[in-house]
Amino acid sequence: MSNVYAYILLMAVVTYSIRALPLTLIRKEIKSTFIRSFLYYVPYATLAAMTFPAILSATDNHISALAGFCVALILAFNKKSLLTVAGLACATAFIVELFIH
Amino acid sequence: MNVGKFSDFRDGVRDAVPIFLGYIAVSFAFGIESSKIGMTVFQSAMTSLLNVTSAGQFSALEIIEKNGSFLELAVLQFIINLRYMLMSAALSQRLDPKTSTLHRLGISYGVTDEIFGVSVLKKGGLYPMYSYGLITLSVTGWVLGTVLGAIAGQIMPQRLISCLGLAIYGMFIAIIIPDTKENKSVRAVVVAAMILSTVFAFAPFLSCISSGFRIIIITVFVAACAAIVAPVKEEKDE
Numbered sequence: 467m468s469n470v471y472a473y474i475l476l477m478a479v480v481t482y483s484i485r486a487l488p489l490t491l492i493r494k495e496i497k498s499t500f501i502r503s504f505l506y507y508v509p510y511a512t513l514a515a516m517t518f519p520a521i522l523s524a525t526d527n528h529i530s531a532l533a534g535f536c537v538a539l540i541l542a543f544n545k546k547s548l549l550t551v552a553g554l555a556c557a558t559a560f561i562v563e564l565f566i567h
Numbered sequence: 568m569n570v571g572k573f574s575d576f577r578d579g580v581r582d583a584v585p586i587f588l589g590y591i592a593v594s595f596a597f598g599i600e601s602s603k604i605g606m607t608v609f610q611s612a613m614t615s616l617l618n619v620t621s622a623g624q625f626s627a628l629e630i631i632e633k634n635g636s637f638l639e640l641a642v643l644q645f646i647i648n649l650r651y652m653l654m655s656a657a658l659s660q661r662l663d664p665k666t667s668t669l670h671r672l673g674i675s676y677g678v679t680d681e682i683f684g685v686s687v688l689k690k691g692g693l694y695p696m697y698s699y700g701l702i703t704l705s706v707t708g709w710v711l712g713t714v715l716g717a718i719a720g721q722i723m724p725q726r727l728i729s730c731l732g733l734a735i736y737g738m739f740i741a742i743i744i745p746d747t748k749e750n751k752s753v754r755a756v757v758v759a760a761m762i763l764s765t766v767f768a769f770a771p772f773l774s775c776i777s778s779g780f781r782i783i784i785i786t787v788f789v790a791a792c793a794a795i796v797a798p799v800k801e802e803k804d805e
Contacts, residue, residue: 470610476641551738
Protein backbone atom coordinates (compact mmCIF):
# COMPACT_ATOMS: atom_id res chain seq x y z
CA MET A 467 0.00 0.00 0.00
CA SER A 468 3.07 2.26 0.12
CA ASN A 469 2.89 3.42 -3.47
CA VAL A 470 -0.83 4.18 -3.60
CA TYR A 471 -0.10 7.63 -5.01
CA ALA A 472 1.94 6.11 -7.84
CA TYR A 473 -1.05 3.93 -8.75
CA ILE A 474 -3.42 6.91 -8.55
CA LEU A 475 -1.20 9.11 -10.73
CA LEU A 476 -0.57 6.38 -13.29
CA MET A 477 -4.26 5.68 -13.78
CA ALA A 478 -4.99 9.42 -13.92
CA VAL A 479 -2.42 9.92 -16.69
CA VAL A 480 -3.70 6.95 -18.72
CA THR A 481 -7.34 7.94 -18.32
CA TYR A 482 -6.74 11.60 -19.10
CA SER A 483 -4.70 10.78 -22.20
CA ILE A 484 -7.54 8.64 -23.53
CA ARG A 485 -9.91 11.57 -23.11
CA ALA A 486 -7.61 14.31 -24.31
CA LEU A 487 -6.03 12.75 -27.41
CA PRO A 488 -9.17 12.44 -29.55
CA LEU A 489 -10.49 15.85 -28.50
CA THR A 490 -7.25 17.59 -29.37
CA LEU A 491 -6.09 15.52 -32.36
CA ILE A 492 -9.04 13.94 -34.15
CA ARG A 493 -11.12 16.53 -35.89
CA LYS A 494 -12.57 14.21 -38.52
CA GLU A 495 -15.07 11.43 -37.92
CA ILE A 496 -13.77 7.87 -37.39
CA LYS A 497 -14.47 6.05 -40.65
CA SER A 498 -13.52 2.45 -39.88
CA THR A 499 -16.69 0.48 -39.23
CA PHE A 500 -14.73 -2.13 -37.30
CA ILE A 501 -13.20 0.37 -34.87
CA ARG A 502 -16.49 2.19 -34.44
CA SER A 503 -18.30 -1.07 -33.77
CA PHE A 504 -15.57 -2.35 -31.47
CA LEU A 505 -15.68 0.82 -29.36
CA TYR A 506 -19.47 0.72 -29.33
CA TYR A 507 -19.47 -2.78 -27.78
CA VAL A 508 -16.59 -2.21 -25.35
CA PRO A 509 -18.57 -0.72 -22.43
CA TYR A 510 -21.16 -3.52 -22.54
CA ALA A 511 -18.53 -6.26 -22.54
CA THR A 512 -16.42 -4.59 -19.83
CA LEU A 513 -19.24 -3.81 -17.44
CA ALA A 514 -20.87 -7.22 -17.93
CA ALA A 515 -17.58 -9.01 -17.24
CA MET A 516 -16.95 -6.82 -14.19
CA THR A 517 -20.45 -7.39 -12.83
CA PHE A 518 -20.77 -11.15 -13.11
CA PRO A 519 -19.79 -13.26 -11.21
CA ALA A 520 -18.17 -10.59 -8.96
CA ILE A 521 -21.59 -9.32 -7.85
CA LEU A 522 -22.24 -12.64 -6.10
CA SER A 523 -19.41 -11.87 -3.68
CA ALA A 524 -20.30 -8.20 -3.26
CA THR A 525 -22.12 -8.74 0.04
CA ASP A 526 -21.29 -10.94 3.01
CA ASN A 527 -23.77 -13.53 1.80
CA HIS A 528 -24.21 -15.13 -1.64
CA ILE A 529 -27.99 -15.42 -1.27
CA SER A 530 -28.56 -11.74 -0.49
CA ALA A 531 -26.23 -10.80 -3.36
CA LEU A 532 -28.12 -13.07 -5.77
CA ALA A 533 -31.43 -11.53 -4.67
CA GLY A 534 -30.04 -8.03 -5.21
CA PHE A 535 -28.70 -9.05 -8.63
CA CYS A 536 -32.10 -10.40 -9.74
CA VAL A 537 -33.93 -7.27 -8.56
CA ALA A 538 -31.41 -5.06 -10.36
CA LEU A 539 -31.79 -7.08 -13.59
CA ILE A 540 -35.58 -6.83 -13.54
CA LEU A 541 -35.61 -3.10 -12.74
CA ALA A 542 -32.93 -2.30 -15.32
CA PHE A 543 -34.72 -4.34 -17.98
CA ASN A 544 -37.75 -2.14 -17.31
CA LYS A 545 -35.54 0.92 -17.79
CA LYS A 546 -35.70 2.22 -14.23
CA SER A 547 -33.22 4.97 -13.38
CA LEU A 548 -29.69 4.35 -12.22
CA LEU A 549 -30.47 5.45 -8.66
CA THR A 550 -33.57 3.25 -8.42
CA VAL A 551 -31.76 0.16 -9.66
CA ALA A 552 -28.73 0.61 -7.40
CA GLY A 553 -30.79 1.64 -4.37
CA LEU A 554 -33.35 -1.15 -4.55
CA ALA A 555 -30.66 -3.77 -5.19
CA CYS A 556 -28.99 -2.71 -1.93
CA ALA A 557 -32.32 -2.59 -0.07
CA THR A 558 -33.20 -6.09 -1.29
CA ALA A 559 -29.90 -7.50 -0.09
CA PHE A 560 -30.34 -5.76 3.26
CA ILE A 561 -33.83 -7.23 3.78
CA VAL A 562 -32.72 -10.72 2.74
CA GLU A 563 -29.80 -10.55 5.19
CA LEU A 564 -32.18 -9.56 7.98
CA PHE A 565 -34.07 -12.81 7.43
CA ILE A 566 -30.96 -14.97 7.13
CA HIS A 567 -29.25 -13.78 10.29
CA MET B 568 -13.64 31.45 -31.24
CA ASN B 569 -16.70 31.53 -29.00
CA VAL B 570 -16.19 29.89 -25.62
CA GLY B 571 -19.65 30.89 -24.35
CA LYS B 572 -20.92 33.26 -21.70
CA PHE B 573 -21.37 32.95 -17.97
CA SER B 574 -25.01 32.03 -18.62
CA ASP B 575 -23.75 28.95 -20.49
CA PHE B 576 -21.75 27.99 -17.40
CA ARG B 577 -24.92 28.40 -15.32
CA ASP B 578 -26.89 26.23 -17.75
CA GLY B 579 -24.23 23.59 -17.40
CA VAL B 580 -24.44 23.64 -13.62
CA ARG B 581 -28.24 23.38 -13.79
CA ASP B 582 -28.15 20.42 -16.19
CA ALA B 583 -25.63 18.68 -13.94
CA VAL B 584 -27.96 18.43 -10.92
CA PRO B 585 -29.16 14.89 -11.73
CA ILE B 586 -25.56 13.84 -12.41
CA PHE B 587 -24.50 15.42 -9.10
CA LEU B 588 -27.06 13.35 -7.16
CA GLY B 589 -26.29 10.14 -9.01
CA TYR B 590 -22.56 10.63 -8.58
CA ILE B 591 -22.85 11.13 -4.82
CA ALA B 592 -24.60 7.77 -4.56
CA VAL B 593 -22.16 5.88 -6.75
CA SER B 594 -18.96 7.46 -5.44
CA PHE B 595 -20.25 6.86 -1.91
CA ALA B 596 -19.98 3.17 -2.73
CA PHE B 597 -16.49 3.76 -4.12
CA GLY B 598 -15.48 5.55 -0.91
CA ILE B 599 -16.65 2.58 1.14
CA GLU B 600 -14.80 0.09 -1.06
CA SER B 601 -11.60 2.12 -0.97
CA SER B 602 -11.69 2.37 2.81
CA LYS B 603 -12.18 -1.41 2.91
CA ILE B 604 -8.79 -1.97 1.28
CA GLY B 605 -7.15 0.51 3.62
CA MET B 606 -6.91 3.70 1.56
CA THR B 607 -7.11 6.96 3.50
CA VAL B 608 -9.93 9.46 2.96
CA PHE B 609 -7.46 11.79 1.22
CA GLN B 610 -6.22 9.05 -1.12
CA SER B 611 -9.78 8.12 -2.04
CA ALA B 612 -10.67 11.76 -2.70
CA MET B 613 -7.58 12.24 -4.88
CA THR B 614 -8.42 9.11 -6.86
CA SER B 615 -11.88 10.49 -7.59
CA LEU B 616 -10.69 14.02 -8.33
CA LEU B 617 -7.95 12.92 -10.73
CA ASN B 618 -9.78 10.10 -12.50
CA VAL B 619 -13.56 10.68 -12.50
CA THR B 620 -14.24 7.19 -13.87
CA SER B 621 -16.45 4.77 -11.98
CA ALA B 622 -15.60 1.46 -13.63
CA GLY B 623 -11.94 2.38 -13.87
CA GLN B 624 -11.62 3.37 -10.23
CA PHE B 625 -13.47 0.33 -8.91
CA SER B 626 -11.39 -2.04 -11.00
CA ALA B 627 -8.18 -0.33 -9.87
CA LEU B 628 -8.97 -1.00 -6.20
CA GLU B 629 -8.36 -4.70 -6.64
CA ILE B 630 -4.95 -4.13 -8.24
CA ILE B 631 -3.94 -1.60 -5.59
CA GLU B 632 -5.05 -3.95 -2.82
CA LYS B 633 -2.99 -6.82 -4.23
CA ASN B 634 0.00 -4.61 -5.07
CA GLY B 635 -0.46 -5.56 -8.72
CA SER B 636 1.90 -4.46 -11.47
CA PHE B 637 1.82 -0.96 -12.96
CA LEU B 638 1.54 -2.51 -16.42
CA GLU B 639 -1.60 -4.39 -15.42
CA LEU B 640 -3.13 -1.20 -14.00
CA ALA B 641 -2.25 0.87 -17.07
CA VAL B 642 -3.58 -1.72 -19.55
CA LEU B 643 -6.73 -2.24 -17.50
CA GLN B 644 -7.46 1.50 -17.34
CA PHE B 645 -6.73 1.82 -21.04
CA ILE B 646 -9.17 -0.94 -22.01
CA ILE B 647 -11.91 -0.06 -19.54
CA ASN B 648 -11.79 3.62 -20.41
CA LEU B 649 -11.30 3.13 -24.14
CA ARG B 650 -14.92 4.08 -24.64
CA TYR B 651 -14.04 7.65 -23.64
CA MET B 652 -12.02 7.82 -26.85
CA LEU B 653 -15.14 7.36 -28.93
CA MET B 654 -17.04 9.86 -26.77
CA SER B 655 -14.18 12.33 -26.98
CA ALA B 656 -14.06 11.92 -30.73
CA ALA B 657 -17.82 12.49 -30.93
CA LEU B 658 -17.59 15.57 -28.72
CA SER B 659 -14.84 17.00 -30.91
CA GLN B 660 -17.38 17.09 -33.74
CA ARG B 661 -19.71 19.26 -31.65
CA LEU B 662 -17.13 21.91 -30.85
CA ASP B 663 -16.36 24.99 -32.88
CA PRO B 664 -13.37 23.83 -35.02
CA LYS B 665 -11.56 26.98 -33.87
CA THR B 666 -11.82 26.02 -30.20
CA SER B 667 -8.32 26.34 -28.72
CA THR B 668 -6.26 23.38 -27.58
CA LEU B 669 -6.37 24.68 -24.00
CA HIS B 670 -10.18 24.51 -23.92
CA ARG B 671 -10.12 21.10 -25.58
CA LEU B 672 -7.81 19.90 -22.80
CA GLY B 673 -10.19 21.39 -20.23
CA ILE B 674 -13.25 19.64 -21.64
CA SER B 675 -11.28 16.37 -21.85
CA TYR B 676 -11.00 16.23 -18.07
CA GLY B 677 -14.75 15.67 -17.73
CA VAL B 678 -15.51 13.09 -20.41
CA THR B 679 -17.62 10.52 -18.53
CA ASP B 680 -20.61 8.47 -19.65
CA GLU B 681 -23.06 10.84 -17.96
CA ILE B 682 -21.42 14.19 -18.81
CA PHE B 683 -20.95 12.99 -22.39
CA GLY B 684 -24.61 11.98 -22.55
CA VAL B 685 -25.78 15.44 -21.51
CA SER B 686 -23.20 17.24 -23.69
CA VAL B 687 -24.11 15.53 -26.97
CA LEU B 688 -27.82 16.05 -26.33
CA LYS B 689 -27.23 19.80 -25.88
CA LYS B 690 -29.10 21.77 -28.54
CA GLY B 691 -27.02 24.12 -30.65
CA GLY B 692 -23.25 24.24 -30.42
CA LEU B 693 -21.27 23.01 -27.45
CA TYR B 694 -19.49 25.87 -25.68
CA PRO B 695 -16.55 25.17 -23.35
CA MET B 696 -18.24 27.29 -20.66
CA TYR B 697 -21.25 24.97 -20.70
CA SER B 698 -18.98 21.93 -20.33
CA TYR B 699 -17.17 23.58 -17.43
CA GLY B 700 -20.50 24.14 -15.65
CA LEU B 701 -21.43 20.49 -16.13
CA ILE B 702 -18.02 19.29 -14.99
CA THR B 703 -17.81 21.57 -11.95
CA LEU B 704 -20.98 20.35 -10.25
CA SER B 705 -20.62 16.74 -11.39
CA VAL B 706 -17.06 16.37 -10.10
CA THR B 707 -18.06 18.11 -6.85
CA GLY B 708 -20.65 15.37 -6.33
CA TRP B 709 -18.17 12.68 -7.33
CA VAL B 710 -15.52 13.80 -4.81
CA LEU B 711 -18.03 14.68 -2.07
CA GLY B 712 -19.64 11.25 -2.27
CA THR B 713 -16.22 9.59 -2.17
CA VAL B 714 -15.25 11.46 1.00
CA LEU B 715 -18.57 10.70 2.69
CA GLY B 716 -18.30 7.04 1.71
CA ALA B 717 -14.69 6.74 2.87
CA ILE B 718 -15.64 8.19 6.26
CA ALA B 719 -18.83 6.14 6.49
CA GLY B 720 -16.90 2.99 5.59
CA GLN B 721 -14.98 3.41 8.83
CA ILE B 722 -17.97 4.03 11.11
CA MET B 723 -20.99 2.31 9.54
CA PRO B 724 -22.19 -1.11 10.75
CA GLN B 725 -20.82 -4.01 8.69
CA ARG B 726 -24.22 -5.28 7.56
CA LEU B 727 -25.08 -1.93 5.97
CA ILE B 728 -21.69 -1.67 4.26
CA SER B 729 -22.08 -5.21 2.98
CA CYS B 730 -25.34 -4.32 1.22
CA LEU B 731 -24.00 -1.05 -0.20
CA GLY B 732 -21.37 -3.13 -1.96
CA LEU B 733 -24.12 -3.93 -4.47
CA ALA B 734 -24.61 -0.27 -5.42
CA ILE B 735 -21.84 -0.12 -7.98
CA TYR B 736 -22.94 -3.35 -9.68
CA GLY B 737 -26.51 -2.06 -9.63
CA MET B 738 -25.25 0.97 -11.50
CA PHE B 739 -23.39 -1.11 -14.08
CA ILE B 740 -26.51 -3.18 -14.61
CA ALA B 741 -28.59 -0.02 -15.00
CA ILE B 742 -26.19 1.17 -17.71
CA ILE B 743 -25.91 -2.01 -19.82
CA ILE B 744 -29.18 -3.92 -19.37
CA PRO B 745 -31.73 -1.43 -20.80
CA ASP B 746 -30.03 -1.56 -24.23
CA THR B 747 -30.27 -5.37 -24.27
CA LYS B 748 -34.02 -5.07 -24.59
CA GLU B 749 -34.10 -3.84 -28.20
CA ASN B 750 -30.58 -4.58 -29.37
CA LYS B 751 -29.89 -8.30 -29.90
CA SER B 752 -26.16 -7.81 -30.47
CA VAL B 753 -25.77 -5.92 -27.21
CA ARG B 754 -27.70 -8.67 -25.44
CA ALA B 755 -25.39 -11.30 -26.92
CA VAL B 756 -22.33 -9.27 -25.87
CA VAL B 757 -23.57 -8.91 -22.28
CA VAL B 758 -24.50 -12.59 -21.93
CA ALA B 759 -21.28 -13.81 -23.58
CA ALA B 760 -19.12 -11.57 -21.38
CA MET B 761 -20.87 -12.78 -18.23
CA ILE B 762 -20.55 -16.44 -19.18
CA LEU B 763 -16.87 -16.07 -20.15
CA SER B 764 -16.18 -14.15 -16.95
CA THR B 765 -17.73 -16.97 -14.93
CA VAL B 766 -15.70 -19.59 -16.81
CA PHE B 767 -12.51 -17.60 -16.23
CA ALA B 768 -13.32 -17.22 -12.54
CA PHE B 769 -13.83 -20.92 -11.82
CA ALA B 770 -12.16 -23.04 -14.51
CA PRO B 771 -8.84 -24.61 -13.52
CA PHE B 772 -5.79 -22.82 -14.95
CA LEU B 773 -7.91 -19.91 -16.26
CA SER B 774 -8.77 -18.89 -12.71
CA CYS B 775 -5.07 -18.16 -12.17
CA ILE B 776 -5.39 -15.12 -14.44
CA SER B 777 -5.89 -11.98 -12.37
CA SER B 778 -9.30 -10.35 -12.53
CA GLY B 779 -7.83 -7.29 -14.22
CA PHE B 780 -6.44 -9.17 -17.20
CA ARG B 781 -9.54 -11.37 -17.22
CA ILE B 782 -11.66 -8.27 -17.91
CA ILE B 783 -9.24 -7.04 -20.58
CA ILE B 784 -9.14 -10.39 -22.40
CA ILE B 785 -12.92 -10.82 -22.30
CA THR B 786 -13.62 -7.24 -23.39
CA VAL B 787 -11.27 -7.31 -26.37
CA PHE B 788 -12.40 -10.78 -27.46
CA VAL B 789 -16.16 -10.24 -27.11
CA ALA B 790 -16.20 -6.69 -28.51
CA ALA B 791 -14.02 -7.70 -31.49
CA CYS B 792 -16.24 -10.71 -32.26
CA ALA B 793 -19.34 -8.55 -32.02
CA ALA B 794 -17.78 -5.90 -34.26
CA ILE B 795 -17.08 -8.56 -36.92
CA VAL B 796 -20.40 -10.41 -36.66
CA ALA B 797 -22.66 -7.39 -36.11
CA PRO B 798 -20.98 -4.18 -37.29
CA VAL B 799 -22.72 -1.05 -36.04
CA LYS B 800 -24.44 0.94 -38.76
CA GLU B 801 -23.85 4.64 -39.21
CA GLU B 802 -27.04 5.89 -37.58
CA LYS B 803 -26.19 4.25 -34.24
CA ASP B 804 -23.87 7.14 -33.50
CA GLU B 805 -22.84 6.99 -29.87
